[in-house]
Amino acid sequence: MTTRFGTGRGRPEPGLEAIMSERRQLINIAYRLLGSLAEAEDAVQETYARWYAMTRQQQDAIESPGAWLTTVTSRICLNLLGSARARRETYVGEWIPEPLPERTEWTSGRAGTSADPADRVTLDESVNLAFLVVLESMTPAERVAFILHDVFCHSFAEVAEIVGRTPAACRQLASSARRRIRNSQPSATPAAQSAGVVRDFKRAWEAKDIDALIGLLDPDAMAVGDGGGLATTFLHPIEGGRRIAHAWLELARRKPSDMAFLERTVNGQPGLVAEQDGVIVTVFAFEVTGDRIKHIWVVRNPEKLRHWTTV
Numbered sequence: 001m002t003t004r005f006g007t008g009r010g011r012p013e014p015g016l017e018a019i020m021s022e023r024r025q026l027i028n029i030a031y032r033l034l035g036s037l038a039e040a041e042d043a044v045q046e047t048y049a050r051w052y053a054m055t056r057q058q059q060d061a062i063e064s065p066g067a068w069l070t071t072v073t074s075r076i077c078l079n080l081l082g083s084a085r086a087r088r089e090t091y092v093g094e095w096i097p098e099p100l101p102e103r104t105e106w107t108s109g110r111a112g113t114s115a116d117p118a119d120r121v122t123l124d125e126s127v128n129l130a131f132l133v134v135l136e137s138m139t140p141a142e143r144v145a146f147i148l149h150d151v152f153c154h155s156f157a158e159v160a161e162i163v164g165r166t167p168a169a170c171r172q173l174a175s176s177a178r179r180r181i182r183n184s185q186p187s188a189t190p191a192a193q194s195a196g197v198v199r200d201f202k203r204a205w206e207a208k209d210i211d212a213l214i215g216l217l218d219p220d221a222m223a224v225g226d227g228g229g230l231a232t233t234f235l236h237p238i239e240g241g242r243r244i245a246h247a248w249l250e251l252a253r254r255k256p257s258d259m260a261f262l263e264r265t266v267n268g269q270p271g272l273v274a275e276q277d278g279v280i281v282t283v284f285a286f287e288v289t290g291d292r293i294k295h296i297w298v299v300r301n302p303e304k305l306r307h308w309t310t311v
Contacts, residue, residue, distance in 0.1 A: 019051065022066050026073045032147045033077040034084070035097035035132050037307055043080060047073045067158075074144060074162045081140035092229030094237065096297050097132040098304040099283045102265035125188075126151045129267045129285040129297055134184045138177055145170045146177035187289070194288040195270040201286075201293060202261055202272055208252050210245055217241030218292040228301035231281075244296065273308070280308040 023044060030040035047069055051059070062068045088095045125131060126147070135143050141163050148154040148162065149170070156167040156174075163170060197216060204212035221241040225233035238244050259276045266273075266285040274282035283305060287295035299305065 019048070019065060019069070022069050023048075025066075026069060029070065029147065029152060030073055030077050031100075032126055032132070032135070032151060033074070033143060034080060035136060036304075037098050037100060038303070039080060039084075040077075043073055043076045046076055070154075071158075071162055074148060078140055078144050078163060081143065085140075092227070093233065093235040094224050094226055095136075095228075096224060096226035096299050096304075097129060097136070099129065099271075099285055099297075099299050099308075100127060100267045101280075101308040124268065127267050128269055130185065130287040130295060131181070132267070133297070134181055137184070138180060139173075141165065142173045142177045142180075145173035149174050150178070189288045189290060191270065193291070194286070197288045197291060197293060198270045198272065198286050199263065202263065205248055205252055206261065208249055210249050213245035213248060214242055216291075216293055217244055218289065218294045221292070221294055221296070223247065223296040223298065225298040226301050226304070228303065230302055231300035233298060233300045241292075280305055283308065 026044045026047060027037075027040055030043045031037055034040050034043065050072055051065070051069065059065070135147075138146070144163055145156075145159050148159045149156060156170045159170040159174075160167045163173075165173070201213070201216045204216060219241045220239075221244055223234075223238040223244045225235070225237075227233035227235075234247070238247055256276060259274055259281075262273050262275055264271055264273045264283075266283055269285065271286060272284040273280050274284075281300065281302075283299045285297040285299070286293055
């Protein structure tokens with residue numbers, strides 16, 4: 001953290017601007033820990049509520065407000081991760097991390113930039129949807145140790161204070177998390193190449209070209225839908241490129257006349273959205289390996305698309 005204050009009696013009170021300047025960093029951490037921008041915002045809001053609930057004397061006793069805010073946010077997220085597992089057992093259908101919106105189209109693999117970067121989660125490989133899906137397979141402690149140490153460069157001593165374990169134990173947690181990622185993540189495909197594959201998929205889809213769709217999908221591809229019981233989608237993953245191609249052909253045949261498929265950046269990667277009457281009703285995220293699509297994630301739960309209505 002970069003926030004610093006003087007010490008002793010003459011130390012100025014941490015002002016609103018200095019404290020709130022940590023918000024962007026806290027949202028970045030909380031989103032990666034929770035996989036939900038809405039829950040991340042709630043966690044950060046709770047953190048600030050706890051800060052301002054303290055007396056001036058209690059605030060003065062905190063040497064680094066930024067570090068305190070990070071610790072509290074991380075602990076809140078750690079508790080939420082435990083309860084989230086129980087909630088997801090009763091979730092209708094598959095649960096997919098909440099996709100992050102972008103304001104502009106992607107062009108040749110280049111992501112657009114937000115008009116309001118202060119409130120935007122920094123997009124890098126650690127918010128790639130495929131990466132977040134792997135994080136979901138980790139224990140809460142593994143996820144916290146890995147994100148704080150490997151992504152945000154906190155020491156294992158700092159992580160240990162948050163998760164309530166020894167630094168050596170946290171080192172092991174992060175190492176286990178890295179193994180999960182290595183075993184699950186394919187070699188990275190250049191963004192421009194991924195964009196070309198996704199664009200070709202969109203054209204084949206709109207043309208109802210079944211052969212082209214099959215050719216663009218990995219034979220072992222998987223498609224996962226998330227409607228949360230609030231929007232219609234397939235409840236179970238579709239496995240196999242040929243089956244996915246036929247399912248997408250059926251979607252194209254049923255597409256309402258007022259719906260358009262648009263190229264949009266999703267979690268820093270080329271993706272697609274379905275827009276109907278000016279409202280984003282579906283977000284499609286892709287994992288491209290080489291020149292074929294390996295995974296498609298389809299998010300239709302309107303609660304996970306609220307941020308897309310304001311981009």
